[in-house]
Amino acid sequence: MEFLILRLAIMLRASFVMLLAVALGYWMFADTVRHHMPADESAPLRVSFWGGYEEYRMWKEMLASFAKAYPHIPVKTEYLVGVRYEGKIQQLLVANAAPDVILFQDEPFPGFVNSGKFEDLTPYVKTPGEEIALGEFWETSVKSFGRDEGGSWRQYGVPIWGGCNLVLYNKECFQRARVRVGRLPGPAGLIKDGQGWVVDDDRWTVAEFVRLCEILTLDEDGDGRAEQFGFLLPGFIYWLPWHWGMGARVMEEDLKRIAFLGPECEASLQLWQDLRYKYHVSPSIAELGTLGAGVGFFTGRVAMYSSGPWAMPFLNLTNVQYDMLHIPRRSPGGPRFTRITWDSVVIFTGSKKKKEAWRLIHHLASLECQRIIAKYQRSIPALKAAKAAFADENPRVQAGKFIEAAATYARMQPMTEHWSLMSRAWDRATDDLQNPDSRYRLTPAEAIGQFLSDEELMRLFPTTDETAADRYRAAWRQRQGGGR
Numbered sequence: 001m002e003f004l005i006l007r008l009a010i011m012l013r014a015s016f017v018m019l020l021a022v023a024l025g026y027w028m029f030a031d032t033v034r035h036h037m038p039a040d041e042s043a044p045l046r047v048s049f050w051g052g053y054e055e056y057r058m059w060k061e062m063l064a065s066f067a068k069a070y071p072h073i074p075v076k077t078e079y080l081v082g083v084r085y086e087g088k089i090q091q092l093l094v095a096n097a098a099p100d101v102i103l104f105q106d107e108p109f110p111g112f113v114n115s116g117k118f119e120d121l122t123p124y125v126k127t128p129g130e131e132i133a134l135g136e137f138w139e140t141s142v143k144s145f146g147r148d149e150g151g152s153w154r155q156y157g158v159p160i161w162g163g164c165n166l167v168l169y170n171k172e173c174f175q176r177a178r179v180r181v182g183r184l185p186g187p188a189g190l191i192k193d194g195q196g197w198v199v200d201d202d203r204w205t206v207a208e209f210v211r212l213c214e215i216l217t218l219d220e221d222g223d224g225r226a227e228q229f230g231f232l233l234p235g236f237i238y239w240l241p242w243h244w245g246m247g248a249r250v251m252e253e254d255l256k257r258i259a260f261l262g263p264e265c266e267a268s269l270q271l272w273q274d275l276r277y278k279y280h281v282s283p284s285i286a287e288l289g290t291l292g293a294g295v296g297f298f299t300g301r302v303a304m305y306s307s308g309p310w311a312m313p314f315l316n317l318t319n320v321q322y323d324m325l326h327i328p329r330r331s332p333g334g335p336r337f338t339r340i341t342w343d344s345v346v347i348f349t350g351s352k353k354k355k356e357a358w359r360l361i362h363h364l365a366s367l368e369c370q371r372i373i374a375k376y377q378r379s380i381p382a383l384k385a386a387k388a389a390f391a392d393e394n395p396r397v398q399a400g401k402f403i404e405a406a407a408t409y410a411r412m413q414p415m416t417e418h419w420s421l422m423s424r425a426w427d428r429a430t431d432d433l434q435n436p437d438s439r440y441r442l443t444p445a446e447a448i449g450q451f452l453s454d455e456e457l458m459r460l461f462p463t464t465d466e467t468a469a470d471r472y473r474a475a476w477r478q479r480q481g482g483g484r
Helices: 002-036 053-069 085-094 109-113 139-143 171-176 206-216 236-245 263-277 292-298 309-317 354-364 367-376 384-393 400-408 419-433 444-451 455-460 466-480
Strands: 045-049 075-079 101-105 146-149 152-155 158-164 166-170 179-181 190-193 196-199 229-232 302-307 322-325 338-347 410-412
Touching: 045 053, 045 354, 053 075, 053 354, 053 367, 085 101, 101 109, 101 354, 109 419, 139 158, 139 338, 139 410, 158 354, 158 367, 158 400, 166 171, 166 292, 166 400, 171 179, 171 302, 179 206, 190 206, 196 206, 206 229, 206 263, 206 302, 236 263, 236 302, 236 338, 236 419, 263 419, 263 444, 292 302, 322 400, 338 354, 338 400, 354 367, 367 384, 384 400, 400 410, 419 444, 419 455, 444 466
Parallel strands: 045 075, 045 101, 179 196, 229 302, 338 410
Antiparallel strands: 101 338, 146 152, 158 338, 166 302, 166 322, 190 196
């Protein structure tokens, strides 16, 4: 009897181990197995995207429009929220289990396209009856998702929306500081009259922007602590419009050499630091608390901050009276720049439903869907024909300024296949530039030296001036050694 019980226990244990192994194997390799199985014609078209609630609603409306046009093509949405989208997509691409259609950003795109996991869409754009005229899209949006290959342009993603940075301002904060926006007859972009101050955002300069930040920073009860700050200091990527506007660069135009050095770069980083620690017109994290940019703005703690159209859906749900200003110029009548960014849709090369995937992309790029995008106000539609729908959708604000900026002074970001590496080097250097403890806060020269001391980055990209780069590195090494 004991022998039988023992045998039964062994058999049960073995069965349990086998079931556990099967379950674990399925969990680890199910996507790969499904990929190599014959295509199921009835399987839905898989589409992945990210975003907040408004983006989710927008996708539902666009996909409902697609379902009406193509009722025989079922679609399964894979809405990735609360996870690191780029990392998840990378895992699925490596496992050859990615969705058929993928929403993708411009920054990581150059690194991913070299993997061979994105279908070359160049022949698709000429599909009879399903053509896409890329010349009707914003030029920067098309350039962000294609590349020259031996003298031939190849398109790997079709842009569907994007946006550029402007300065958003709280009208009540302006009224409190007796500032109004208007057109000025002379060269000045900021003047004082009998009613207060007038700012002309078509003329204003960086120096006038700083002065306006000071005017908007208010300590109304005289306790030495500001109740209202002029400007919320952005991260480095959102600082790029000022960086470029002050004559500084990050890389050469051909994206082959690092240009993050020189007197203009130092001046840009110095101003970025001074807004918080010299002029004290930007709150520290302690002063702003955990409110964040949007909440700090609509509660009136900060009068201005830099963002794109993606800020509008949240602000439109609040009672805040807001509008936007163009980016300031370096000097009167001088050039100005803003950062523009785009999202596209791509087809996974391992997709078994490329024909259906293209039909969905063609539909997303149509004027019908681009007008849906315009309605939600979180992005500029990539199709220029929908720009009026975007500008006119929200009469409360001058959303058309995003269109003006995109058309006249928007500049593509310095995107290479090593964007993530460069971004990490920026973050390290600029975090120390803004360190709240003055003992550990870097000077601009030291921050540049730290950036240029990233050995992996320097192996990939030479600098425009290696002699100057060595001087910056020496400043950083001296700081590391405890000297100034």
